[in-house]
Amino acid sequence: MTPISDLGEFALIRRLTDALPIRNASTVKGVGDDCAVLKYNGSNVLTTTDMLLEGVHFDLVYTPLKHLGYKAAAVNISDILACGGTPRQLLVSVAVDRRISVESLDELYAGLRLCCDHYGADLVGGDTSSSLTGLTLSLTALGEAADEEVVYRSGAKENDLICVSGNLGAAYLGLQLLEREKRVFAGTKQSDETAAQPDFSGYEYLLERFLKPEPRADILQRLREADVHPTAMIDISDGLSSELLHICRESGCGCRIYEERLPIDYQTAKCAEEFNLNVSTCALNGGEDYELLFTVPLSSHERIQEIDDVRIIGHITRPDLGTRLITRGEADEVELKAQGWKL
Amino acid sequence: MTPISDLGEFALIRRLTDALPIRNASTVKGVGDDCAVLKYNGSNVLTTTDMLLEGVHFDLVYTPLKHLGYKAAAVNISDILACGGTPRQLLVSVAVDRRISVESLDELYAGLRLCCDHYGADLVGGDTSSSLTGLTLSLTALGEAADEEVVYRSGAKENDLICVSGNLGAAYLGLQLLEREKRVFAGTKQSDETAAQPDFSGYEYLLERFLKPEPRADILQRLREADVHPTAMIDISDGLSSELLHICRESGCGCRIYEERLPIDYQTAKCAEEFNLNVSTCALNGGEDYELLFTVPLSSHERIQEIDDVRIIGHITRPDLGTRLITRGEADEVELKAQGWKL
Numbered sequence: 001m002t003p004i005s006d007l008g009e010f011a012l013i014r015r016l017t018d019a020l021p022i023r024n025a026s027t028v029k030g031v032g033d034d035c036a037v038l039k040y041n042g043s044n045v046l047t048t049t050d051m052l053l054e055g056v057h058f059d060l061v062y063t064p065l066k067h068l069g070y071k072a073a074a075v076n077i078s079d080i081l082a083c084g085g086t087p088r089q090l091l092v093s094v095a096v097d098r099r100i101s102v103e104s105l106d107e108l109y110a111g112l113r114l115c116c117d118h119y120g121a122d123l124v125g126g127d128t129s130s131s132l133t134g135l136t137l138s139l140t141a142l143g144e145a146a147d148e149e150v151v152y153r154s155g156a157k158e159n160d161l162i163c164v165s166g167n168l169g170a171a172y173l174g175l176q177l178l179e180r181e182k183r184v185f186a187g188t189k190q191s192d193e194t195a196a197q198p199d200f201s202g203y204e205y206l207l208e209r210f211l212k213p214e215p216r217a218d219i220l221q222r223l224r225e226a227d228v229h230p231t232a233m234i235d236i237s238d239g240l241s242s243e244l245l246h247i248c249r250e251s252g253c254g255c256r257i258y259e260e261r262l263p264i265d266y267q268t269a270k271c272a273e274e275f276n277l278n279v280s281t282c283a284l285n286g287g288e289d290y291e292l293l294f295t296v297p298l299s300s301h302e303r304i305q306e307i308d309d310v311r312i313i314g315h316i317t318r319p320d321l322g323t324r325l326i327t328r329g330e331a332d333e334v335e336l337k338a339q340g341w342k343l
Numbered sequence: 344m345t346p347i348s349d350l351g352e353f354a355l356i357r358r359l360t361d362a363l364p365i366r367n368a369s370t371v372k373g374v375g376d377d378c379a380v381l382k383y384n385g386s387n388v389l390t391t392t393d394m395l396l397e398g399v400h401f402d403l404v405y406t407p408l409k410h411l412g413y414k415a416a417a418v419n420i421s422d423i424l425a426c427g428g429t430p431r432q433l434l435v436s437v438a439v440d441r442r443i444s445v446e447s448l449d450e451l452y453a454g455l456r457l458c459c460d461h462y463g464a465d466l467v468g469g470d471t472s473s474s475l476t477g478l479t480l481s482l483t484a485l486g487e488a489a490d491e492e493v494v495y496r497s498g499a500k501e502n503d504l505i506c507v508s509g510n511l512g513a514a515y516l517g518l519q520l521l522e523r524e525k526r527v528f529a530g531t532k533q534s535d536e537t538a539a540q541p542d543f544s545g546y547e548y549l550l551e552r553f554l555k556p557e558p559r560a561d562i563l564q565r566l567r568e569a570d571v572h573p574t575a576m577i578d579i580s581d582g583l584s585s586e587l588l589h590i591c592r593e594s595g596c597g598c599r600i601y602e603e604r605l606p607i608d609y610q611t612a613k614c615a616e617e618f619n620l621n622v623s624t625c626a627l628n629g630g631e632d633y634e635l636l637f638t639v640p641l642s643s644h645e646r647i648q649e650i651d652d653v654r655i656i657g658h659i660t661r662p663d664l665g666t667r668l669i670t671r672g673e674a675d676e677v678e679l680k681a682q683g684w685k686l
Contacts, residue, residue, distance in 0.1 A: 001444035004473075012445065013471055016452045020466050024431045026487065027465040036467035038432060040487065043384035049468065049483055051436040055475045088367045089381060093394040093481055101344035102355065109359045122370045123363050124379035125392065128356055130347075132398045138436055138481035140392055144369065144383065 032250070033152050034082040034234060035143070044150055046143040048079035054134035062178040065104050067211045068137075069111025075237065076141035077119050078215035078290045082235035084151040085143030087121040087217075093138040095131035119217060148229070151294070156232035156251035160295040160316040163230075165219045165309055167263040168240055169279060172286025173271040174210030177203055205267050213290040219310060220292075226303045230294035239285040242338035243293050245323055251295075254321040255336070257314030259328045284325070285338070375593070376495050377425040377577060378486070387493055389486040391422035397477035405521040408447050410554045411480075412454025418580065419484035420462050421558035421633045425578035427494040428486030430464040430560075436481040438474035462560060491572070494637070499575035499594035503638040503659040506573075508562045508652055510606040511583055512622060515629025516614040517553030520546055548610045556633040562653060563635075569646045573637035582628040585681035586636050588666055594638075597664040598679070600657030602671045627668070628681070 004012060017031040028044070029037035035046040052058060052072055060068075077087045092112060096105065116123050121141065181198040200207055215235070223230065232251055234243045240262075248255050262283045272279035295316055296304055304310060314326075323336040347355060360374040371387070372380035378389040395401060395415055403411075420430045435455060439448065459466050464484065524541040543550055558578070566573065575594055577586045583605075591598050605626045615622035638659055639647055647653060657669075666679040 001446055003441070004439060004443065004445055004448070005441075007445055009471055012448070015445070016448060016471075017466070020456070021460075022465050023463055024465050026431050027467055030465060030467040031469070036432065036434065038388075038467070038485065040388050041384040041386035043386065045381075045383050045388060045485075047390075047432075047434065047468070047483070047485065049434045049436050049470055049481070051438055051470050051472055051479065051481050053438055053472065053474055053479065056438070056473055088369050089379065089390075091379065091390065091392045091483060093392050095394055095396055095399070095479075096347060098346070098348075100347065102347055102350055102358070103344055105347070105355070105359060113363070117364075120366055122365050122367050122373060123360070124370055124373040124381070125390070126374070127393050128352055128359075129394055129396065130399055131396055133476040136394065136396065136438075136479055138392070138394050140390070140434060140483040142381065142388075142390065 029152065034079040035085065037083065037150060044145045044147065046080050046083050046085040046145055047140060048076055049138065049140040050076050052137040054136065059182070060135065061182050063211065065107040066111035069108040070115045070212055072137050072139050073112050073115035073121070074213050074215050075290065076139045077115070077121060078213070078235040078237070080141050080143035081215050081217055081220055082233050082292060083145065084149040084220065084230070084233065085145040087119050087141055087143045089124045089142040090116060090121050091140040092123060092126035093128070094126070095129045095136040097131045097134055100135060119215065151230050151233040152250070153232050153234050153247050154250040156247050156253055156295040156316045157297070158253060158316055158318055159298050160231050161298060161301060161304060161312050162244070162255060162257055162293070162295055162314040162316060163304060163310050163312050164236070164240065164263060164291055164293050165216045166289070166291040167265045167268065168236070168289050168291065169272070169282035169286045170206050170209035170265050170268045171213065171288040172282050173268055173275070174206035174208070175288070176275055177206060177271065178210065203267055203271055205265065206271055210288060213288065215290055216292045222307050226307055228296055228300045228303050228307070230296055233292060233294035236289045236291045236293050237287060239287040239338065240293060241284045241336045245336060245338050247293070247295065248323050251316070252319055254317040254319050254323055255314060256317055256321070256324050256326060258326045261311060261313040263311045372495065377422040378428065380426065380493060387488045387490065389423050389426050389428040389488055390483060391419055392481065392483040393419050393422070395480040397479065402525070403478065404525055406554065408450035409454035412451040413458045413555055415480050415482050416455050416458035416464070417556050417558050418633065419482045420458070420464060421556070421578040421580070423484050423486035424558050424560055424563055425576050425635060426488065427492040427563065427573070427576065428488040430462050430484055430486045432467045432485040433459060433464050434468045434483040435466060436470040438472045438479040440474045440477055443478060462558065494573050494576040495593070496575050496577050496590050497593040499590050499596055499638040499659045500640070501596060501659055501661055502641050503574050504641060504644060504647065504655050505587070505598060505600055505636070505638055505657040505659060506647060506653050506655050507579070507583065507606060507634055507636050508559045509632070509634040510608045510611065511579070511632050511634065512615070512625035512629045513549050513552035513608050513611045514556065514631040515625050516611055516618070517549035517551070518631070519618055520549060520614065521553065546610055546614055548608065549614055553631060556631065558633055559635045565650050569650055571639055571643045571646050571650070573639055576635060576637035579632045579634045579636050580630060582630040582681065583636060584627045584679045588679060588681050590636070590638065591666050594659070595662055597660040597662050597666055598657060599660055599664070599667050599669060601669045604654060604656040606654045623671070
């Protein structure tokens with residue numbers, strides 16, 4: 001018997017979903033992108049699903065339930081946006097064990113409702129069940145896109161510019177801060193608890209990035225206003241490297257990105273130093289940023305430069321030139337690497 | 344803090360989803376039926392989701408993974424059918440712990456594929472993740488229905504006939520058989536294992552009903568052919584009583600069903616006797632039958648009687664007449680009761 005760890009997540013998915021037949025005319029795009037794309041009566045319906053398990057995807061020791069609800073909705077909405085869609089509906093399944101009270105679920109749903117409110121989605125259904133061990137959430141989002149708005153991972157072309165919204169690595173460092181405080185707290189005697197109140201001052205932004213990610217509907221809006229049409233797009237949930245490799249793989253191309261162009265917030269840089277971590281590694285592999293990574297034709301260069309909070313970090317190349325990171329300083333080229341199993 | 348058990352599943356759902364706003368024109372029907380109903384470009388898109396947890400919804404001691412995959416897809420497809428739709432797409436999320444091998448997942452997906460094949464649905468996406476404790480599945484199905492095909496729980500009218508497909512209680516007794524063999528096996532010494540090989544002979548149908556339920560697409564087809572339009576419909580996952588109470592509640596009506604009309608297979612009756620269980624209770628509250636429960640206008644009486652494998656079990660009444668079961672023998676009336684928390 002082969003342990004799953006021998007394959008890794010992406011090889012496992014390829015194996016399980018290999019040669020899946022498509023029987024219905026309404027199925028336009030199946031497995032392999034941020035969303036499945038369906039066509040009902042000429043309307044593009046995008047759909048995506050995500051499961052979140054306690055102890056794997058979140059830790060209730062430092063995750064307020066309202067934030068968890070918000071984030072669970074946000075990560076699904078982010079996938080709809082990554083395919084160029086407008087989020088419309090959300091289904092939410094929750095499995096709870098005995099520790100979870102009705103009031104805790106009220107909090108979770110308050111977060112879900114807030115996120116739906118913010119992004120204009122309707123909570124239309126779900127499933128509630130008991131669990132033997134911990135809280136499990138599973139969400140499905142549906143969205144809509146006009147034909148010219150749908151973007152896949154597979155459309156990047158040679159010489160396209162590689163762009164990223166916002167900044168990277170902040171959520172990862174937010175998680176490191178929370179994990180550190182958890183360890184400190186666990187090592188503290190009961191009588192010292194007041195003394196052990198966590199101090200995150202100066203790093204509030206990092207915590208917010210981890211606990212309450214905001215999918216970039218605003219960026220999609222600005223791209224539309226500027227008449228810029230991404231050729232490929234993906235949201236950054238597993239880290240920039242991993243996502244860019246998906247685009248290159250699906251588009252059959254190579255890439256070249258520049259370490260010095262990676263957008264990094266001041267707090268991220270400061271905190272990485274404190275943890276003795278390479279900030280570029282945090283930005284490349286941190287994950288959970290929920291920023292948009294996309295490619296645009298070279299002809300959109302000027303229009304992209306005028307869009308606030310979007311940075312060009314490199315360009316798409318021929319496939320035989322590989323997937324490369326040009327490092328700072330020595331201007332060395334290294335191979336881009338992705339982490340294996342998703343957080 | 345209020346324990347969830349104080350509320351029960353249905354009251355909890357009502358509390359969590361109370362006064363949910365509908366913002367999008369594409370949302371036709373939100374929480375409260377077997378599916379949410381969306382309208383994209385004039386096309387009715389039905390969607391439903393279900394989460395299945397090891398130790399709560401299934402036991403890997405006696406559930407082959409291929410069967411589990413089939414059943415997980417089937418229960419979602421059953422919800423699409425219960426709203427009058429044709430299943431089109433399926434999203435599958437799986438969380439696995441270290442015990443699960445790649446080959447086991449192959450088996451699970453073989454079952455999923457087989458069910459998709461059988462019901463003409465496309466597997467279009469999902470999510471794969473690790474789990475600390477056990478196997479968790481979450482599925483979302485999408486389907487399509489013409490305007491005149493969409494059926495809600497809420498359309499039953501006074502004097503409508505109450506109909507049920509197939510027979511009831513078999514899956515529940517299949518589960519009792521498997522649980523009994525598990526207990527026997529657990530009490531057996533290693534050396535006696537061969538002697539303890541389970542003997543299910545004569546009860547194969549009951550096991551099949553539990554392990555491999557078949558959603559009733561055939562019944563929908565026959566209803567269409569006979570030009571019978573159900574006024575309300577639901578699939579029987581939690582037991583006939585519970586589902587009929589949903590229809591009465593949503594339709595604002597009462598009902599009267601007859602114990603002697605309950606469709607029960609010979610194996611079910613025989614096995615209930617062996618377990619010293621009241622077979623009518625098994626049929627009323629057993630659950631997991633995945634048969635269709637529906638109401639039709641009195642004018643469809645003759646046409647319904649000609650449809651194979653459908654039985655009229657009673658009729659809809661004014662709400663003030665209550666929800667009643669007319670028992671066999673003394674022809675006593677008793678109040679219909681539903682079980683609380685879902686299996």
